[in-house]
Amino acid sequence: MRNDPDNARKLKDDYREDFTPEIAKTRAEWVKSCQEPLCLVDIGGKISEENKIICAEATHIILLAGDLKDLPEWREFSKSLKLQIIAEIHSDRDGKADKELERCEDDIYRGSIHSLKRGDESVQERPTVKKLAELIIHLVNKEGKI
Numbered sequence: 001m002r003n004d005p006d007n008a009r010k011l012k013d014d015y016r017e018d019f020t021p022e023i024a025k026t027r028a029e030w031v032k033s034c035q036e037p038l039c040l041v042d043i044g045g046k047i048s049e050e051n052k053i054i055c056a057e058a059t060h061i062i063l064l065a066g067d068l069k070d071l072p073e074w075r076e077f078s079k080s081l082k083l084q085i086i087a088e089i090h091s092d093r094d095g096k097a098d099k100e101l102e103r104c105e106d107d108i109y110r111g112s113i114h115s116l117k118r119g120d121e122s123v124q125e126r127p128t129v130k131k132l133a134e135l136i137i138h139l140v141n142k143e144g145k146i
Contacts, residue, residue, distance in 0.1 A: 019054075024051070025053060027053075029075075032057040039058075041060065043055065045065075045070075047077050054083050058083055060085075060139075062085075062132070063078070087111070089110075091116055092115075094115075098113050098114055099112040111131070113126060
């Protein structure tokens with residue numbers, strides 16, 4: 001995005017096209033065969049059969065929701081695939097500050113991040129992003145692979 005914003009937008013638009021079953025199977029294979037200690041995949045904001053195929057090969061999930069009313073459906077999605085929810089983050093478009101992630105009784109971290117905008121590099125300095133990065137590093141170090 002920083003080096004070529006026009007191309008970045010085009011690539012993102014191309015990526016946002018609906019996944020076909022073939023694309024989903026390819027992405028699922030990427031997840032399954034990943035040899036790195038961590039594999040992050042952005043599946044977008046829709047529950048679909050294609051996203052189920054991809055996530056069936058995963059072990060953990062981070063939920064990011066603009067509307068908190070969407071979370072129960074995503075929790076059920078995660079449960080049906082036996083995915084451990086690491087965090088639930090509210091993307092608060094109109095918010096003025098982040099609510100830093102806090103560990104809840106169910107061992108899920110919850111918080112919010114405000115005003116996410118593509119290309120905004122200041123996001124890496126936000127409390128929620130820093131806490132999520134620390135949490136992921138801790139989990140990778142603890143489990144060897146997340």
